[in-house]
Amino acid sequence: MKIARVSTKNGNTYGIAHNGKFVSKEILQKDLGRELPSSTCDFFELITANAKLKAKLISATEKADKAIPIGSARLLPPVDGRPKVICIGLNYKDHAKEQGVRPPEEPVIFMKPYTSIAGPVDAIEYPSYITKLDYEAELGVVIGRRCKAMKEEEVYENIAGYLAFNDVSARDVQFKDGQWTRGKSFDTFAPIGPWVVTTDEIPDPQNLKIMSRVNGEVRQNSNTGNMIFDVKTIVSFVSKVMTLDAGDIIATGTPPGVGVFWKPHPKLLKVGDMVEIEIEKIGSIRNKVVAGKV
Numbered sequence: 001m002k003i004a005r006v007s008t009k010n011g012n013t014y015g016i017a018h019n020g021k022f023v024s025k026e027i028l029q030k031d032l033g034r035e036l037p038s039s040t041c042d043f044f045e046l047i048t049a050n051a052k053l054k055a056k057l058i059s060a061t062e063k064a065d066k067a068i069p070i071g072s073a074r075l076l077p078p079v080d081g082r083p084k085v086i087c088i089g090l091n092y093k094d095h096a097k098e099q100g101v102r103p104p105e106e107p108v109i110f111m112k113p114y115t116s117i118a119g120p121v122d123a124i125e126y127p128s129y130i131t132k133l134d135y136e137a138e139l140g141v142v143i144g145r146r147c148k149a150m151k152e153e154e155v156y157e158n159i160a161g162y163l164a165f166n167d168v169s170a171r172d173v174q175f176k177d178g179q180w181t182r183g184k185s186f187d188t189f190a191p192i193g194p195w196v197v198t199t200d201e202i203p204d205p206q207n208l209k210i211m212s213r214v215n216g217e218v219r220q221n222s223n224t225g226n227m228i229f230d231v232k233t234i235v236s237f238v239s240k241v242m243t244l245d246a247g248d249i250i251a252t253g254t255p256p257g258v259g260v261f262w263k264p265h266p267k268l269l270k271v272g273d274m275v276e277i278e279i280e281k282i283g284s285i286r287n288k289v290v291a292g293k294v
Helices: 025-032 040-047 051-063 093-098 171-177 231-239
Strands: 002-008 011-018 021-024 074-076 085-089 108-112 124-126 137-143 159-166 190-198 209-214 217-223 249-251 274-279 283-291
Touching: 002 021, 002 040, 011 025, 011 051, 021 025, 025 051, 040 051, 040 159, 040 190, 074 190, 137 209, 137 231, 137 274, 159 249, 159 274, 159 283, 190 249, 190 283, 231 249
Parallel strands: 085 249, 124 283
Antiparallel strands: 002 011, 002 074, 002 190, 011 021, 085 108, 137 159, 137 249, 159 190, 209 217, 209 274, 274 283
16 A cells, blocks of 8 residues: 655645555545544554555555546655654665775664655755765655564564655765764755555565666665665664654665765766655655755
8 A cells, every 4th residue: 555645736635546546535534434534644553553444445445436646646745744754874785885984783873854854756955055965765664653662573563664765965064074963954855755655565675676866877776685784673773762653754774876975986966966766666756956045
């Protein structure tokens, strides 16, 4: 099941994308005979580990006669509200190697603010005082319900699904500060989407092709099986640090091929570039780089 948020002439809503069509929450709740939550975060909590309800929703989606073409609506970030955006650094051996550092012995955590979130077709704003803008293709994990201090075998039952994530980074600020928060926290520096694909459609998140392209040129081409720490390890580890809530996003790290370490010369982003992040079984997000407002 693909849970999407869209903007239409009638306003913003969420629903289910299926076979190129979008079925809104309003249509689904009529068919189900029950009211659905107003936010995707609450919806994630409702459906997580509820196979019967998922089956009813899928059936209602397939039968709906008022679906609209997904291309006729603007896709919004599929997670609403103010989720925590938790990122894992240096989680592919080849990415650590390309920057000449040793792989970590345990997951390295940093955070982005919720204000960095952008939709799957929104622009990436390039601040005027930044000189080295970069991309990072990542698999994002969306938490399905409040959880804390999970064992690894408990992780999947608390995940709502997965999305594509671009950890946009201002490398000049990142390297100047010596840590990652400011250089990765600018508005629009976390494009996500195009939807949240539920765990029943992706039973194994450790075998997904992951790619980035800039203006059609492949920059990163790897597989999530190359992670140092897998999804179970990461989510369990993070949950022992902080309580996780429905809708929280955990970005699981990027493979080699980022622009700043490209050989023989860096290939950093510039205004006008189109950046695409694609993950197998999830889909693509495509974000154009535009001049920033600051």
